[in-house]
Amino acid sequence: MAKLRSLDGKYLNDLWNVNAKHALYREDGKWYHQLKDFPGALFDANGYIVFETKDDYLKSPYLQIQKDLHAPNGISSIPGYVRVTENNQLQRLSRSIKKVSESKKAYVVTKLPKGQQQPKRSLIQTERVIRDTQVGLWVKYVHEYCCQICGVTLQITSGQRYAEAHHIQPLGKDHNGPDVVENVLCVCPNHHVLLDYAVISIDKSKLRYVDGHEINEGYINYHNSIRYKGAV
Secondary structure, X not given: OOOOOOOOHHHHXXXXXXXXXXXXXXXXXXXXXXXXXXXXXXXXXXXXXXXXXXXXXXXXXXXXXXXXXXXXXXXXXXXXXXXXXXXXXXXXXXXXXXXXXXXXXXXXXXXXXXXXXXXXXXXXOOEEEOOOHHHHHHHHHHOOOEOOOOOOEEEEEOOEEEOEEEEOOOOOOOOOOOEOHHHEEEEOHHHHHHHHOOOOOOOHHHOOOOOOOOOOHHHHHHXXXXXXXXXX
């Protein structure tokens, strides 16, 4: 099996569809070589900042441009920084490329999906959140369609499993949770309904985990303190 390639600016530029002409990467987001072509992008382990023109880059008060480029507080402190993931998930992700089947379509899951810190909305007759389906697909894939709460895996056919992706802090109005992997659990349909109706709490210590997928405790606290209605 092929392995995920090592991180660099070119890889993240392609992965996150930034379309920069020059892309540089440093895990901590502080020291870089100079950007030479524009739009140019600086990446760290969780996101990126784009400079549309050379003038924007040279005049940025957040950069110290000498022989090398220095962002003293990291690029994540610069206005316009786009956060794609949290807690250096990409650094810890090292899974083999596999084909999985869902809804009679084959997908190749090779990358941590971008997600959306502020998911877009589309007005049809009522407002609904446009979800990044790759986020849910990725979470289900890495857990091999096994419920993180009860460990059940539903076998639909000999070659197809089924699970559902639950946003711990919901995406809709009043909650406005992000569509990122740190806010998503892989669950069976029964537990999905119980979580949606907030009649069960989430015990982080009892969840099933796999390498590369971490749950942000803040989302669990939100569910338990804001949404949970008490045991049925």
